Amino acid sequence: MFLFCMPLLGRIRINDGIDEYICDAEQHCAMLFGPESATVILDAGSNTLLLMGDRSKVIRALNQRSGCDNLPPLAFRNPMNRDDPGPAFFCSVLDHTIDIFSRNPRVAGSPVLAAQYEEMLLTAMFTCLPHSCSRLLETLPAPQSVPRVVRLAEEHIKANAEKPLRLGDLARVTGMSVRSIQAAFKRYRGYPPTEYLRRCRLNKARRMLLNAGPDTTILSVAFACGFASQSNFCKCYRKQYGERAMDTLRHGP
Numbered sequence: 001m002f003l004f005c006m007p008l009l010g011r012i013r014i015n016d017g018i019d020e021y022i023c024d025a026e027q028h029c030a031m032l033f034g035p036e037s038a039t040v041i042l043d044a045g046s047n048t049l050l051l052m053g054d055r056s057k058v059i060r061a062l063n064q065r066s067g068c069d070n071l072p073p074l075a076f077r078n079p080m081n082r083d084d085p086g087p088a089f090f091c092s093v094l095d096h097t098i099d100i101f102s103r104n105p106r107v108a109g110s111p112v113l114a115a116q117y118e119e120m121l122l123t124a125m126f127t128c129l130p131h132s133c134s135r136l137l138e139t140l141p142a143p144q145s146v147p148r149v150v151r152l153a154e155e156h157i158k159a160n161a162e163k164p165l166r167l168g169d170l171a172r173v174t175g176m177s178v179r180s181i182q183a184a185f186k187r188y189r190g191y192p193p194t195e196y197l198r199r200c201r202l203n204k205a206r207r208m209l210l211n212a213g214p215d216t217t218i219l220s221v222a223f224a225c226g227f228a229s230q231s232n233f234c235k236c237y238r239k240q241y242g243e244r245a246m247d248t249l250r251h252g253p
Helices: 055-066 085-103 111-128 134-139 148-159 167-174 178-188 193-210 218-224 230-241 245-250
Strands: 002-009 011-015 020-024 028-032 039-042 047-053
Touching (some): 039 047, 047 055, 055 134, 148 178, 167 178
Antiparallel strands (some): 002 028
């Protein structure tokens, strides 16, 4: 679950598993999207608006809007100042939505209307609140504008992520020249096909580490995901996820 906190009276203390901070009424808000161990402590007499939702639904919506399923892990920058234009607008959208639903109970009973308001809140969340993918989303085109050559190349890369990337294979799959493929990636993704391959491999590695068995090793995961050396894998993994591969392995199920 994610949790959006907006103090209306008094203040709240938040520990998101990484930092600890205070949110004052009418001044701050926060979006908790991290560890399940995050805690929110309300001071006596305080009044706070809490918005909860499904984290996986938010991530799916973000992937759909970006046209990319290999975005960096989503994390929001807290605490947020409610005087800043982005958070201020999101809070106003949230206030409007609450007002509509409280005044018109039938809205909640209409799947079509409820879905429309959900889409509006998700879009406002991605575009108004500062987070780890904000700058990337600003440079990405709308999903429908991504050309077929990029989508076909990404499908092939994702299906063969553990194998060496051969640009000739991408040319065969897409029917386009290598130069055209590289130009399309640079224009519509902002990075080359090799970067997409690296992200696919790291995503697969993270899933393996999080669901590792007792005999799983960092070396076996690195090789299974197409990395030529353990040291290179560990370097790329830490840069992508902000933690060591060994730490992910230890904290798995």
